Amino acid sequence: MTGASELTILLVEDQGLVRAGMRELIRIAQPDARIDEAADYDEAVAKLQQQSYQLAFIDVDLKSSKTGLDLLKYLREAQLDTRAIMLSGRSDRPLVLECINAGACGYIPKDISSDGVFQRALDTVFQGGIFIPVTAMARDGVPAPAAPPVPSVTAAELGVSGRCLEVLYHLCQGLPNKTIASRMQVEEGTIRKDYVPKLFRIFQVTRRTELLVEVARRGVIIPPLPLPAQHHGDT
Known part of the structure; x- marks a missing residue:
């Protein structure tokens, strides 16, 4: 994702240490991006009402009365021009597809352990591709690939x-x-x-x-x- 204008990103994650680590990974992939942070649904909505964001990385399991899925639905109902990438420690197919069906354009498992895979997931998103775990890629007659493909x-x-x-x-x-x-x-x-x-x-x-x-x-x-x-x- 390139262009003359500044890339604006909202990172929504309730755990401070996890949020700081993800911020650094995003910064590596997009050194010049503006990255704002929110710890819960209400803080995220307040920022979205004040600032336009091109991308939002949203933890599905926000520890508050409203979840990341609620925030995703808010984005879509408000018709905001923000690409939503969901983050979660879970990667089961029903949850991934629920997020995609609700309007997410990517889903990155936070428990990816292979070296460089999380960074590749970010690169995929920033190139305009859609990243989802291989657990959700299989469909009738089409097996899932061994690993998520590099956008090409x-x-x-x-x-x-x-x-x-x-x-x-x-x-x-x-x-x-x-x-x-x-x-x-x-x-x-x-x-x-x-x-x-x-x-x-x-x-x-x-x-x-x-x-x-x-x-x-x-x-x-x-x-x-x-x-x-x-x-x-x-x-």
Whole structure:
């Protein structure tokens, strides 16, 4: 994830020592990023209401009345342009898929012990890819890989381009069809009946959650959308 503007990251983790360690790992991957921290749901929401963040790393198991999943749902309901990456000591498939289905675009187990794997997970996210543990990558007729792939396949190489690529980008942000249609200034039916089925055919899936899992399984890089052109008056 590169660009002239400063990368803004919100790290939400209730354990101070764990949060400090993750902050350093993120700093290694993105030395120039602005990293803000929150220890619980309320603190995170307060920061999100004051500042726009491109990425949020959220602990699923926040020790408070509201969990990381609650915060994820807040992000999606508020339609914030923040990619949510969930963090957890657990990596069971139902939990991973629940997070993806709720609008996360990545899931990094905190108990990864292999050297460099956590850093590779961060690199995947910062390259615009989706990282999920291999425990969630298997699907009917398609076995899980031995290890998460390094992002190396562009969406264009798979035949995804133009407005279809825009839709894929928004789907990977966890946005619903109605919001995607509003941002692309088209009818919701166009998203639901045209673009989404086309993406399902390309990736050979039948549901959104399967689509994101397949993006992760194939190591597909989803480029960020270009910033809208600035208009300085009528011509």
